[in-house]
Amino acid sequence: MTLIERDEERVVFSIEPEELEALRWALLAFPVDTGFEFEISRYSEGAEIDEAQDLIKSARDEWESSLEQRIAAFVEDDSRFEAADGALRLALSFEEIEWLLQALNAVRVGSWRRLGYPEELPEIDAGEPDADRFMMEVCGMFQSSLLYGLNPESLFDGFEDPDEGEDE
Amino acid sequence: MGGSTTMPGVVPVQETDAKSSLDPGYLVICWNDPVNLMPYVTHVFQTVFGWSREKAKRHMLEVHHQGRSVLVRESLERAEHYVHRLQSFQLSATLERDS
Numbered sequence: 001m002t003l004i005e006r007d008e009e010r011v012v013f014s015i016e017p018e019e020l021e022a023l024r025w026a027l028l029a030f031p032v033d034t035g036f037e038f039e040i041s042r043y044s045e046g047a048e049i050d051e052a053q054d055l056i057k058s059a060r061d062e063w064e065s066s067l068e069q070r071i072a073a074f075v076e077d078d079s080r081f082e083a084a085d086g087a088l089r090l091a092l093s094f095e096e097i098e099w100l101l102q103a104l105n106a107v108r109v110g111s112w113r114r115l116g117y118p119e120e121l122p123e124i125d126a127g128e129p130d131a132d133r134f135m136m137e138v139c140g141m142f143q144s145s146l147l148y149g150l151n152p153e154s155l156f157d158g159f160e161d162p163d164e165g166e167d168e
Numbered sequence: 169m170g171g172s173t174t175m176p177g178v179v180p181v182q183e184t185d186a187k188s189s190l191d192p193g194y195l196v197i198c199w200n201d202p203v204n205l206m207p208y209v210t211h212v213f214q215t216v217f218g219w220s221r222e223k224a225k226r227h228m229l230e231v232h233h234q235g236r237s238v239l240v241r242e243s244l245e246r247a248e249h250y251v252h253r254l255q256s257f258q259l260s261a262t263l264e265r266d267s
Binding site: 038039040041042043044048049052055056059060063098101102105106108109112118119120121136140143144147150151153154155157 | 194199202203204205206207208210211215221225228244248251252255256257258260261262263264265
């Protein structure tokens with residue numbers, strides 16, 4: 001998936017048909033059910049913490065259901081993808097990029113949990129790739145493309161320290 | 169002065185509860201994990217808190233190098249909101265009472 005252009009309202013990518021198939025495959029894996037539940041607090045206890053935990057779980061269930069609906073509408077809408085020079089042209093609003101990033105990252109992290117929460121990611125066996133490990137790579141690739149579309153400087157995160165003393 | 173008077177038709181405010189939910193006594197902390205991409209974490213901090221890219225990146229690097237970063241200190245209600253947002257982006261975030 002390659003960035004073509006960006007303006008104040010949208011980001012336009014070129015995507016190969018095979019990539020589109022992979023994107024749909026990754027998105028339709030949402031949600032990855034691993035039985036995992038985030039904890040709201042590591043050290044604090046009490047009724048207010050328990051109540052907050054319940055509230056957040058309920059909000060997350062709602063969010064998950066809404067995201068599933070958006071994904072279903074997105075993958076079924078062929079009109080979004082215009083044929084252009086052997087590839088396809090995909091225009092995304094900033095809001096769409098946000099929820100696509102969330103969905104892809106949820107699948108990436110869910111796949112990682114299914115692998116057993118490894119500290120070091122195992123190498124991908126090119127001959128017989130593990131489906132979860134491969135899914136992580138696919139999601140990561142699309143996430144990187146979308147982040148690059150939002151801000152090309154994002155490629156360099158992790159390789160430099162920002163200026164110190166700014167605006168905190 | 170002193171003590172409290174309940175006016176007819178007025179429900180007295182539950183002072184303890186109101187105080188505990190509004191006091192900015194909760195830290196929102198993001199913990200390191202080996203799975204979230206660094207540019208993604210920076211992006212999430214910008215989106216959730218409206219921070220500049222530099223500030224978001226500084227906190228991302230703090231999470232990466234030190235294992236955690238205290239992002240904000242807020243009331244319980246606001247802290248819940250931020251933890252929910254961060255967790256919906258799959259970041260490992262918690263709220264802790266600031267004692």
